Amino acid sequence: MKIDRRDLHDALLVLAKVADPKSSLPILGDVLLEVNDEKATLRTTDLNSHLIMSLPVSGDLDADLVTAMVDVKKLEATVKPDANAGMELAEIDLVLEGDKLVAVVDDMRVKLPVRKTDVDFPAPPPTTKWKSHTTWATADLGARMDYVLPAVCTDMTRPHIATLAFVGDRIVGTDGHRLHTMPTPGNGKPTKFKNPILITRKAAEQLRCVLKCGDHATVLEHKEHVRFVVDGFEFTTKKFDGKYPEVDQVICKQQSVATVDAEMLAKMLKKLDSICKAVAVKMVVNGAIELSVEAGDDSAAVKAEVLMSYSHEESMTAVNPAYLADALKKSGAVELTIGAPMDPIRIDGDDGRLAIVMPCRQ
Numbered sequence: 001m002k003i004d005r006r007d008l009h010d011a012l013l014v015l016a017k018v019a020d021p022k023s024s025l026p027i028l029g030d031v032l033l034e035v036n037d038e039k040a041t042l043r044t045t046d047l048n049s050h051l052i053m054s055l056p057v058s059g060d061l062d063a064d065l066v067t068a069m070v071d072v073k074k075l076e077a078t079v080k081p082d083a084n085a086g087m088e089l090a091e092i093d094l095v096l097e098g099d100k101l102v103a104v105v106d107d108m109r110v111k112l113p114v115r116k117t118d119v120d121f122p123a124p125p126p127t128t129k130w131k132s133h134t135t136w137a138t139a140d141l142g143a144r145m146d147y148v149l150p151a152v153c154t155d156m157t158r159p160h161i162a163t164l165a166f167v168g169d170r171i172v173g174t175d176g177h178r179l180h181t182m183p184t185p186g187n188g189k190p191t192k193f194k195n196p197i198l199i200t201r202k203a204a205e206q207l208r209c210v211l212k213c214g215d216h217a218t219v220l221e222h223k224e225h226v227r228f229v230v231d232g233f234e235f236t237t238k239k240f241d242g243k244y245p246e247v248d249q250v251i252c253k254q255q256s257v258a259t260v261d262a263e264m265l266a267k268m269l270k271k272l273d274s275i276c277k278a279v280a281v282k283m284v285v286n287g288a289i290e291l292s293v294e295a296g297d298d299s300a301a302v303k304a305e306v307l308m309s310y311s312h313e314e315s316m317t318a319v320n321p322a323y324l325a326d327a328l329k330k331s332g333a334v335e336l337t338i339g340a341p342m343d344p345i346r347i348d349g350d351d352g353r354l355a356i357v358m359p360c361r362q
Contacts, residue, residue, distance in 0.1 A: 001059040001066070003040060005081050005092045005105075010213075011042060011053050012076035014233065017209045019072045020046035031072040032121045033101075043124070044072055049203050049237040050124040051210065059093070068101050069115040078103050078110045125236055130220040130227060133193065136185040138211040138230060143330075144182040145208055147353055148173040150326040151180035152201045160242040164204035166197040172247055177360075178323045179250050183352040191219075197226050198240040210235045250356055252346050257312040257338045258285055262331040262349065264306040265289065269321050269328075275300040280360045281321045285338060286314035291321075308333055317341050317359050327355035 012031065021029030023046070032043040035057060043052045079092060093104040100111040145164070152173035153161040165172045169190035172181045183190035199207070207228055211217060214231030221227070227236040268291050272281065278293040287310055292301035315338040324345075328334060331349035338345055347355040 001035060001040070001057045001094055002091045003055055003057045003094060004090060005079055006090065007055055008092070009076060009079050009081060011055060011232075012072060012079065014209055014213055015042055015044045015051055015053070016072045016076055017206050018046055018049050018051040018235075019044040021071075021073065027069065027115060027119055027121060029071055029073070030069040030115055030121070031075060033066075033068045033070060035066040043121070045122050045124070046202075047122060048200065049206055049235065050122075051206070051233060051235050052124060053233045055232075066096050068096055069119070069121060070101050070112050074112055075101075075103075078112060079105060082106065125222060125225045125227075130222045133219040133221060134186075134191045135216050135218045136191070138214055138217050140185040141217055142208060142211045144171050144185065145204065145211075147182055147329065148180045149201070149204060149208070151175055151178050151355070152204065154201065159200075159240065160198075160244060162201050163198040163240045163242075163244070164201065165244045166193050167244060167247060168192055168196075170247070172244070174245065174247075174250070177320070177358050178327070179247070179356040180327065181247065181251075181354050196244050197221070198242065198244055199226065199237050200240060203237040207235055207237070250344075251354070252337065252339070252344050252356065254335065254346060254348060255337050255339075256335045256348075257315050258289075258310045258336045259308040260289065260334050260336055261306045261308060262328040262334045264304060265334075266325055266328045268302045268304055268306065269325050272300060272302045273321060275302075279320060280318045281324075282316070282318050283324075283338075284314065284316045285310070285312070285336065312338075315339075317343070317345060318361060319345060319357055320360055323357045327357060 015031055019029050028046055034041045038057055039054050040057045041054045095102040099114050101114050103110045148171050152164055153175035156162055161174055169184050169192040170181045171184055210230050210233050213233055218229040224239050225236055226239055227234060272291050276293055282292045284290045288303060288305050288307060290301060290303040293299055317338055327347045331353060335348040342359050345357045
């Protein structure tokens with residue numbers, strides 16, 4: 001059979017994000033290739049998530065069904081096009097010969113071992129009776145995930161917060177020290193979910209890769225699974241069965257102390273970090289902003305007029321500089337709410353971006 005080489009390679013790059021080659025089950029490092037009716041269906045899974053996509057094929061398709069399980073990374077490396085290849089190399093030949101999948105590429109015959117077909121590839125969730133929620137622009141959803149994901153917990157001993165959460169009309173992430181949230185996408189009005197949908201951090205990172213493969217994502221739900229359909233890709237992952245923290249209890253009331261140029265404040269953080277590394281930075285707001293680190297010989301201070309407005313007595317707190325930098329990303333002007341030195345900091349940015357950063361000791 002013949003298949004478009006670049007399309008196949010691009011698909012395998014995404015499929016490899018879901019495969020789990022480090023698993024004790026070798027089959028989870030494979031891609032299942034099924035060819036029938038002028039279509040090649042490719043599927044990978046790590047048991048928690050499944051990714052399926054199809055590509056058109058041509059050539060000698062007299063066989064009823066061709067099935068092969070091949071190491072996804074080896075197949076991706078095999079079909080990878082030369083950067084200088086012309087259109088004459090747009091298609092490649094794939095042939096199943098016994099226990100080998102043969103790819104004819106660049107005047108070479110590359111043989112890859114095929115896993116025994118008596119091993120069952122893990123089946124995806126059912127394909128019927130899915131409830132359709134909405135369709136979002138992938139660029140919009142991706143941008144919101146990029147803001148929320150850095151705050152998602154990486155500690156797998158706390159699985160209830162090691163998740164990206166769709167709660168009501170918001171996308172939320174927290175690690176217990178900070179919280180990021182943005183409204184769900186929508187045409188003027190955010191999409192609201194009746195029940196929270198929680199997916200693991202790993203699944204969210206896999207989904208982020210899939211979103212780059214198309215313009216629109218349709219969201220569907222089926223009992224304990226949620227599915228995102230992005231053009232030719234179907235990404236299905238198991239919802240985390242647990243209770244997410246009460247987000248509203250964490251979000252302090254907005255009482256703006258200052259409106260700040262986020263880009264300039266981020267530059268201050270970067271400059272201070274280049275002078276001395278610190279896990280806590282003292283921030284003083286009083287007509288200007290001063291960031292400082294007091295650690296013996298490794299002390300430094302950066303002061304700048306980055307305030308666009310100021311309406312409060314002097315405020316002072318200490319904050320993790322990395323958390324503050326993440327909260328400022330891709331924002332123009334942000335509103336800072338700073339209470340007592342040990343109160344959380346609230347940062348309101350563009351497009352409904354909201355971050356809560358807990359204070360820390362210097």
